[in-house]
Amino acid sequence: MNGTLLFAGALSGLAGLLHLGCIYFGASWYRFFGAGENMAVLAEQGSLKPSLITLGIFCVLSVWAVYAFSGASLLPRLPLVKSVLIIISFIYAIRGLVGFFLMFAPMGRSPEFWLYSSIVCCVFAMVHIIGLRQRWEALS
Template sequence: MNYTLFIAGGLSAIAALLHLGCIYFGAPWYRFFGAGERMAILSERGSLQPTLITLGIFSVLSVWALYAFSGAGLLPRFPFLKTILVLITFIYAARGLVGFFFIFSPMGRSPQFWLYSSIVCGVIAIVHIVGLKRQWSVM
């Protein structure tokens, strides 16, 4: 088993579960994690919009976790495994880099949200890169 891709999958799974926490705990969690005041207010008003958006993010992150677990050898080999893991890694890296550009123009979120979420995405990208490098020849 490739422990680095296992960790990468675990990080995506944790991120997915935190998004579920936002749905369950509502506005305080949306605020704490920096989703923006608009999302928090919509959540307080009982709007389905924050729930649907957050469920979408949860779903994507869950699939990403499963692909990393497959790449780690924990699950059977998924279709297009290498290609999709490379795309996941690229998306995490791009999100990590692009987020830094929004620190000074946060678009409804806090500068801290962009800083911390960019660091987290960058770290997850690095873990994926290391895991892919170690596992590439056997995938």
């Protein structure tokens, strides 16, 4: 079992659970995690939009966690596990890097949101890349 990909899966899983927390706890969590005032206000008004968007993100992060766990050999091997882990790593890396530029045009978010979330995404990308490199031959 690969500890690095296991950790990568746990990171994606935790991120997914935090998104569920936003749905459950509402506007205060949307604000705390920097989702933007618009999302917080919509949540306060009872709109389904923030919950549906956040649920979609939770689903994506959950699939990513399952793929990392599969790559770590915690779960049975999933189809295209190596390719999917490469794509997940790439998406985390691109999201992390682009966020640093969005600090200067925050689009309804704070510059701090972009900074911290970009650091988190870059760390997630690095953990995935390291785990993928460790398991490269085994996943071929």
